[in-house]
Amino acid sequence: MSKCTNQTNLSWWQLSFIGVGCIIGTGYFLGSAIPIQKAGSSVLIAYLVAGIGTWMVFQALAKLTAHHPEKGSFRTYAKQAYGSWAGFSNGWVYWSAEMLIMGSQLTALALFAQFWFPEIPLWIFTAGFACLGLVIILMGVRKVEQMENVFGVMKAAAIVMFIIIAGAAMFGFLGDGSSGRVLQSPMNEVLPHEGKGLWLALLFAFYGFGGIEVMGLMAKELKDPKEAPKSGNIMLLILTVLYILSFYLVLKLVPASRIDPNESPFLTALDQYSIPWVPHLFNAVLIIAGFSTMVASLYAVTTMLVALAEEGDAPRIFAKKGKMEVPLPAFGLTTLVVALSIVVAMLLPDKLFEYITTAAGLMLLYTWLFILASFHKLMSRTAWDLTRSIIALLLILFAISGTLLDEVSRVGFFVSLGFIILIAVAAFIKEKRVKA
Numbered sequence: 001m002s003k004c005t006n007q008t009n010l011s012w013w014q015l016s017f018i019g020v021g022c023i024i025g026t027g028y029f030l031g032s033a034i035p036i037q038k039a040g041s042s043v044l045i046a047y048l049v050a051g052i053g054t055w056m057v058f059q060a061l062a063k064l065t066a067h068h069p070e071k072g073s074f075r076t077y078a079k080q081a082y083g084s085w086a087g088f089s090n091g092w093v094y095w096s097a098e099m100l101i102m103g104s105q106l107t108a109l110a111l112f113a114q115f116w117f118p119e120i121p122l123w124i125f126t127a128g129f130a131c132l133g134l135v136i137i138l139m140g141v142r143k144v145e146q147m148e149n150v151f152g153v154m155k156a157a158a159i160v161m162f163i164i165i166a167g168a169a170m171f172g173f174l175g176d177g178s179s180g181r182v183l184q185s186p187m188n189e190v191l192p193h194e195g196k197g198l199w200l201a202l203l204f205a206f207y208g209f210g211g212i213e214v215m216g217l218m219a220k221e222l223k224d225p226k227e228a229p230k231s232g233n234i235m236l237l238i239l240t241v242l243y244i245l246s247f248y249l250v251l252k253l254v255p256a257s258r259i260d261p262n263e264s265p266f267l268t269a270l271d272q273y274s275i276p277w278v279p280h281l282f283n284a285v286l287i288i289a290g291f292s293t294m295v296a297s298l299y300a301v302t303t304m305l306v307a308l309a310e311e312g313d314a315p316r317i318f319a320k321k322g323k324m325e326v327p328l329p330a331f332g333l334t335t336l337v338v339a340l341s342i343v344v345a346m347l348l349p350d351k352l353f354e355y356i357t358t359a360a361g362l363m364l365l366y367t368w369l370f371i372l373a374s375f376h377k378l379m380s381r382t383a384w385d386l387t388r389s390i391i392a393l394l395l396i397l398f399a400i401s402g403t404l405l406d407e408v409s410r411v412g413f414f415v416s417l418g419f420i421i422l423i424a425v426a427a428f429i430k431e432k433r434v435k436a
Contacts, residue, residue: 010218012227014149016235018218021148022211023239024155025293026108029286032208033265035201036247040256042198043205044244049395050205051240056392057368058212058236060375062228065219067379072307073216074371079311081377084434085427088313090370091304092423094213097363098301099337103345104357105294106130106338112286115279126342133295134335137302144299145221151292158285159242162266165275166249174273200406202399207361208243209236211293213368214300298334305330313430351408358412362403363419365396 010018035043061074070076072087075094079087110125136143168174212232219228246266250259253269260268267282306327309319318330348356372389380386403409 009223010145010221011223012231013234014145015215015219015222015228015231016238017152018145018148019152019212019215019231019235020156020239021150021152021292022214022296023209023235023293024152024159024289025211026105026286026290027204027207027210027293028243029158029266029282029289030108030264031204032247033259033261033263033268035204036250036265037256037259037261039197039201041251043201043247043251046198046201046205047208047243047247048240050202050209050399051236051243053206053392053395053399054209054212055232055236056388057371057396058215058232059229060379060389060392061212061216061371062219062232063379064371064375065216065228066226069220069222069225070307071217071220071303072311073219074213074367074374075304075307076311077374077378078370081374084313085431086370086374087311088308088427088430089423090367091308091313092426093363093420094367095301095304095308096419096423097360097367098297098304099334099341100360100363101357102294102297102338103341104360105290105297106342107345109287109290109294112283112290115283123342123346126345129291129294130338130342133291133298134331134338136295137298137334138331141218141221141299144295145218148292148296151288155285155289155292156238156242158281158288159246161281162270163242163245163249165278166246166253166266166269169270169273170249170252174275196405199398199402200409201402202395203402203409206365206396206399209239210361210364211296213364213371214296216371217300217303298338302327302330302334305333354408355411355415358403358409359416359419362400362413362416365400366416366420368396369393 032043035046039046064077065073072079072091075087075091078090106126106129107122109129110122113125113129114120114122136147165174215232215235219225219231222228222231250265250269254265254272258268259265264282264286267279270278305314305318308314309316309330318333319327320329321327344356372393376386376389380389400413403413
């Protein structure tokens with residue numbers, strides 16, 4: 001994105017922090033309220049299983065990166081494994097998913113900002129956050145890396161702070177200690193609703209780890225691409241432990257039935273202790289988390305569009321770079337689609353907008369399936385490689401099938417299939433024209 005993009009000077013631990021910055025977002029700090037409410041204690045199992053499944057997917061992507069770093073990352077590997085139709089489809093599925101979800105990210109950021117400034121219209125905040133994110137992208141990949149490093153540390157620190165405060169509350173150091181809640185026995189609590197809660201929670205748990213594909217796109221910046229697997233091992237281990245411990249403490253402090261899907265579960269858990277600065281702290285964390293994941297998405301879609309253009313799967317003009325090595329046409333299209341996503345988010349009815357954002361989340365998981373398939377075709381050499389890919393594949397498919405249990409997710413699933421069919425038709429037409 002800038003002239004320094006050719007200087008591969010990222011260490012593996014820096015990529016780990018970037019991964020934390022890309023992954024921990026509003027899906028964790030806010031969106032986790034839904035699986036906690038629906039699944040109760042089984043949410044702990046869901047996030048453990050999702051963490052293991054995500055590690056398997058990242059290992060496949062990291063090994064492909066270590067073997068041969070590519071600007072297009074998983075999209076290019078899909079093309080190498082299965083042909084141009086796979087590269088075309090994979091790239092556009094990912095690009096569409098990230099752009100579709102952009103509106104919800106900006107709307108969420110604006111709502112968080114209105115907590116402090118309720119008199120300012122929502123559209124001003126959405127436009128402001130969008131412009132700030134685009135300016136960071138325009139400054140180059142190095143600024144994105146620096147920002148994700150800093151925000152990754154801040155978000156991890158916020159989780160640790162919650163764990164410390166919640167631990168103090170659990171042991172009676174806050175309030176009178178009487179509101180602590182002991183988890184019920186596994187037979188009564190871990191599988192509520194005959195296991196349906198766990199099934200549905202697994203989908204949200206995988207969403208909570210979304211962002212590893214951005215690490216794949218950034219892994220080409222590593223000093224030694226062979227260290228890509230190490231960066232994911234450390235990062236995913238830390239995240240999984242923090243996720244499970246924080247959710248455990250939420251459930252210790254407040255019954256799952258009291259969790260409000262429209263409020264951060266961490267704020268709900270601490271509200272009862274009347275700590276005046278806690279709501280403001282968590283609102284700031286929500287803004288930081290949402291903004292950093294949005295910037296990571298902007299970087300990813302711009303990089304992906306350039307890679308598509310360079311390999312003939314998008315108009316060549318989008319590969320053109322300006323004097324500062326910034327791909328201005330690709331950046332321009334990203335800016336235009338961001339503006340459209342803001343308008344769509346403001347105008348569409350809430351339910352219809354939820355369907356679209358759910359579909360976008362599912363489409364990201366479809367790219368994970370392609371990562372596993374590409375790894376199997378290009379690099380799978382041992383029985384363990386095959387076993388790991390099959391286990392991850394089954395876990396993701398099981399999570400996706402959980403959409404059938406929820407009305408909004410079910411409609412979102414069929415919307416995602418509609419997008420897949422449209423992109424498949426476009427890929428078919430392109431293949432026909434090339435052969436002609």
